[in-house]
Amino acid sequence: xxxxxxxxxxxxxxxxxxxxxxxxxxxxxxxxxxxxxxxxxxxxxxxxxxxxxxxxxxxxxxxxxxxxxxxxxxxxxxxxxxxxxxxxxxxxxxxxxxxxxxxxxxxxxxxxxxxxxxxxxxxxxxxxxxxxxxxxxxxxxxxxxxxxxxxxxxxxxxxxxxxxxxxxxxxxxxxxxxxxxxxxxxxxxxxx
Numbered sequence: 001x002x003x004x005x006x007x008x009x010x011x012x013x014x015x016x017x018x019x020x021x022x023x024x025x026x027x028x029x030x031x032x033x034x035x036x037x038x039x040x041x042x043x044x045x046x047x048x049x050x051x052x053x054x055x056x057x058x059x060x061x062x063x064x065x066x067x068x069x070x071x072x073x074x075x076x077x078x079x080x081x082x083x084x085x086x087x088x089x090x091x092x093x094x095x096x097x098x099x100x101x102x103x104x105x106x107x108x109x110x111x112x113x114x115x116x117x118x119x120x121x122x123x124x125x126x127x128x129x130x131x132x133x134x135x136x137x138x139x140x141x142x143x144x145x146x147x148x149x150x151x152x153x154x155x156x157x158x159x160x161x162x163x164x165x166x167x168x169x170x171x172x173x174x175x176x177x178x179x180x181x182x183x184x185x186x187x188x189x190x191x192x
Contacts, residue, residue, distance in 0.1 A: 017053050019043045025064050029102060036060070065103070069128055072099045076131035085138040086145070090182050092135055093158070096128075097174040101166040129155075143191025157181045 023043040027034045036057060040050035054060035075095050079088035132151040139145040160177050164170045186192055 016043070016045050016049055020045060020050060020053060020060075021064055021067050024060055025068070025102075028061070028064070068099055068103065069125070072096055073127035073131040076135050080135070080138055084144070085135070085142045086182070086186070089135045089139055089145075089185075090178065092131070093178045093181070094175070096158070097161055097170075097178065100161050101164070101170050101174070139185070144189055145185040146188035147190070149185060154181075154185075157184065 020039065020043045024039045027039050027042065036050065036054075037047065039060075040047055043050070054063065072092075072095055076088070076092050079092055082088075083091065129151045132154050136145065136149050136151065136154060140147055140149070158178065158181055161174060164173050164177075
């Protein structure tokens, strides 16, 4: 990881940053208005260290979102290394569902942080779109899904994930929805 000047961060600075993100995700998911000082204290860092990494609430929220999106995106290649393409895609879809449900507690705070004028830019979804493209390509090449499915098609097909109540029985509902999507992707696959 590099700082804003492009200089590599020291390992202890990187650990502090990762710890702040971990604690902030847990705390902000429980209560979107938790004081930043409480996050710093629970992360075991001083105020100066905290604000050097995250100068304000908006910067912290957007970095949590980017960080979590990167974690989900990076999982695609790792899954393809150890699983068949269709199994990798289905497992990745479960990770995406967990990401969607975990972030529900932060939804209002993220909207406020990303929507204010003059604030930090909204985080893009390109890393997740690239992960989907990688998974779809591997599945198409293996003949596991119908040819020609685009990332846009995929996201439209799973859009129902964002309609599931994260406080209810979301795991079984998301599982059924994603199984239906996989069945649809497999229909017409040359390898079936």
